[in-house]
Amino acid sequence: MAKLLVMTDLHLTDGSRQIIGLDPMERLRAVLDHACSHQPDADRLLLLGDLTHFGQIASYKALRDVLADAPWPVSFLLGNHDRRTNFQHVFPNVSVDTAGFVQSTIDLPDMRLVTLDSLDENARPAHSGWLCAARLNWLDAALASADKPCLVFLHHTPFRTGFDGMDAIWLRNANAFLDVIRRHTVTHVFAGHIHRTIHASIGGVPITVFKSPCHQMPMRLGQRGTDHSIDEPGAYGIILSDGPNAVVHFEDVGLPAQASAAY
Numbered sequence: 211m212a213k214l215l216v217m218t219d220l221h222l223t224d225g226s227r228q229i230i231g232l233d234p235m236e237r238l239r240a241v242l243d244h245a246c247s248h249q250p251d252a253d254r255l256l257l258l259g260d261l262t263h264f265g266q267i268a269s270y271k272a273l274r275d276v277l278a279d280a281p282w283p284v285s286f287l288l289g290n291h292d293r294r295t296n297f298q299h300v301f302p303n304v305s306v307d308t309a310g311f312v313q314s315t316i317d318l319p320d321m322r323l324v325t326l327d328s329l330d331e332n333a334r335p336a337h338s339g340w341l342c343a344a345r346l347n348w349l350d351a352a353l354a355s356a357d358k359p360c361l362v363f364l365h366h367t368p369f370r371t372g373f374d375g376m377d378a379i380w381l382r383n384a385n386a387f388l389d390v391i392r393r394h395t396v397t398h399v400f401a402g403h404i405h406r407t408i409h410a411s412i413g414g415v416p417i418t419v420f421k422s423p424c425h426q427m428p429m430r431l432g433q434r435g436t437d438h439s440i441d442e443p444g445a446y447g448i449i450l451s452d453g454p455n456a457v458v459h460f461e462d463v464g465l466p467a468q469a470s471a472a473y
């Protein structure tokens with residue numbers, strides 16, 4: 211049984227800017243501290259993109275520094291707020307595919323983890339995601355060569371969530387992505403981007419979206435635009451999987467302390 215931690219949409223800055231009055235680094239530290247205390251035995255931490263808010267080198271250095279003492283191996287994915295060249299400048303040893311995209315496979319005893327790079331730096335509309343033919347072909351090969359079930363991770367949501375503004379900047383070729391997924395043995399797909407906990411079943415593919423350690427999406431379905439944020443507790447996810455099965459938990463950090471009591 212593997213235990214995987216998921217943190218997405220960190221939106222780190224160089225320290226000079228806050229987001230709706232929140233300090234992204236302070237929020238991330240609180241979530242990391244919580245995970246270190248309660249989940250030190252996890253097998254891996256996956257960061258599902260929007261690692262930084264402006265894609266600055268200084269922000270990636272801040273991320274590198276805050277993870278220096280993390281007790282788990284870390285997988286990095288890119289989101290629409292990231293910049294691939296700046297990320298690779300600070301993390302030169304993170305593996306990339308043959309086309310230079312930040313995609314990787316990690317083989318655990320019972321499963322293969324597949325992490326994708328859905329960043330399109332010339333996207334129209336801006337901030338939407340795309341998996342080009344090279345990336346989809348790489349995904350197809352990564353899934354085909356696995357001799358065990360796969361868990362797939364990416365930043366952009368490959369389905370319409372009901373948040374109209376965010377749905378305009380989804381994974382534009384979601385159908386092509388899901389066609390590849392359905393051809394193989396994929397237990398579950400995991401994404402970020404929305405800053406909200408969402409479960410979906412899209413044509414038989416189970417997909418889970420996680421909240422952010424920093425700021426969340428107000429729960430107003432149908433709202434247009436993407437510039438909506440609310441100060442709710444930061445959060446991360448915990449996946450328990452034996453390969454063919456996955457159980458997903460959600461931890462909100464910073465809720466008022468509650469005494470546990472027998473009843």
Ligand SMILES: [Fe+2]
Nearest residue numbers: 219260403404
């Ligand atoms: Fe984000």
Ligand SMILES: [Fe+2]
Nearest residue numbers: 260289290403
């Ligand atoms: Fe995003």
